[in-house]
Amino acid sequence: MKKFTSLYILISCLCTHFAYSQGCVAVRHMSCSTVAPGGSSDIFKQKNGTFMVNFGYRYFESFRHFRGDVQERERVENGTQVINVSHxxxxxxxxxxNPRLSFSANLPLLSNxxxxxxxxxxxxxxxxxxxxRFHTQSKGIGDMRISGSYWLFNPAKLIKGNVAIGFGIKLPTGNYGVTDGFHKRTKDGADYTIVKxxxxxxxxGDGGVGFSLEVQGYQTLAKKSSLxxxxxxxxxxxxxxxxDRDPTNATVDPIIRYFSVADQFAGRVGVNQVLSSKLGLSVMLGGRIEGVPSSDLIxxxxxxxxxGYIVSAEPGLSFMKGKVSGVLSLPIALYRNxxxxxxxxxxxxxxxxxxxxxxxYSINFSLSKWF
Incomplete structure (x- = not known):
């Protein structure tokens, strides 16, 4: 039973790293539902009403410019690239x-x-x-998500595959009007700053209330491998x-004067291979896509x-020991547009x-503990 429970843990920890800002393509950072029922087979012996807490961390540095899927290599060569560093x-x-239904609340803490x-x-x-080269920064909480997830089949019956569907509400708790100082020069060459x-x-944050639809699942492929x-x-x-993006500039086109509250999407598929059932250690290899559409569905x-969007290969390592589990993954960009x-x-x-x-690339780590 521990083998099957580890699949839920893996899906849960992976889902925590589902969508994140990937540079200038502003995918709003948030987490999707954490739906794992626990860290060992003993979870099925517990009374309904179990809690699980999760801590996730991610890092990336964006600096490669693309227009369409064509990289503008000259930006790095001549030093004019924009560099975003995100923690x-x-x-x-x-x-x-119960083993099929869970509810989650997630709050991101951001430093950019x-x-x-x-x-x-x-x-x-x-x-x-x-x-x-000068710097601007933002630090604080991001947009909170409250969500629920439901397994279509009872996980306790040790079935070889299962699918969970989820629904979430995104609340505009993150500041969508962070300001900082921008350096300018007078005609005489003297430096001064403006705040915008x-x-x-x-x-x-993005300043809007949104809602999300999610699907996640697994399918056993062999004794120690699963999709x-x-x-x-x-x-x-x-x-x-x-x-207002630039209050001091009256010539900005009205269409782009204010920040858009954009949809976003992400998807992942991969294979998990158990290395040691005793140690609860597994490796995984998959692919992922995430991005922002040019037009919203509503x-x-x-x-x-x-x-834009980015397609990545995603190797990783997961572990489960008692009531503690974690995942370390390293999405590596293959295609950017x-x-x-x-x-x-x-x-x-x-x-x-x-x-x-x-x-x-980005570095993602998640640690979970259930009580």
Missing amino acids: AADLGITYIL DRSSLYEHYGNSLTANPQQL PVDQSIQL YYNGFYLFNPKNVNST GKSEGYRRP RTKSYYDKQDPTGQRHGDAAFAD
């Missing part, structure tokens, strides 16, 4: 009403740093002959939030957004196509 801790608690030339003195060697909202990619999968789509019906899609936004598509010539910076 995110996720705090979650799950109430397992963004450095660039163009947002300050500019990328031009004439305007910025010393290639000075930081880039959308490091804002802590796992999960999928997630966040619906954000709100069009734009109230953050509501308008105006405002400023950088849509900055797609055209709603604003880009309004260009009658069809030439406008914004760019975005992506990371090469």
Whole structure:
């Protein structure tokens, strides 16, 4: 039974790392449902009403610019690339009403740093002959999610496969109007700063109430190997939030003056191989896709957004010991595409196509304990 329970733990910990900001493509960080019923077979002997707490951490550094799926290598070569460094801790608690139904609450704690030339003195060697790079930052809580998940079949019956469906509500608890100082120069070359909202990619929240649909599951392939999968789509019906991107600039196109409250999606599939049942140690290898669509499924899609997606290979390692379990994974980018936004598509010539910076990889770690 422990083998089957470890599958739930794996799915739970993987799901905690489901969607995260991947650079300038502003995928709002959050967690999906944690649905694992426990850390060992003893969970099925417990009374209904078990709790599980989860801590997750993720890190990435984005700096490679893409326009469509074409990398703009000159940005790194000439030093004009934008660099986003993100650290995110996720705090979650799950109430397992019974082996099939669970409810979760997750709150992310975020710390972001963004450095660039163009947002300050500019990328031009004439305007910025010393290639000075300045930083803007954001720190605080992100958008909270409350969700529920239900296994279609009873996990306690030791079936070889199962599917869980989930529904979540995303609350705008993260600050979507974080500001910081941006360096500018007078005509005489003197430095001064102005305070305005930081880039959308490091804002802590999106300012909208959303809801998500999720699916996750597993299928035993052999005695010690299994297939796992999960999928997630966040619906954000709100069009734009109230953050004016550049209050001092009256020439900004009205379509992109405010930040868009965008949908987002993610999916994962892979194989888990048990190395040692006694030690509760397994390895996994899979693939994942995540991103922001150019158009929302519900509501308008105006405002400023950088849509796009990234496809990654995802090796990892999981463990389970008593009531404690964890997963370490390393998604490595295979394909990146900055797609055209709603604003880009309004260009009658069809030439406008914004760019975005992506990371090469991310580091994800999750630790869970049930009581």
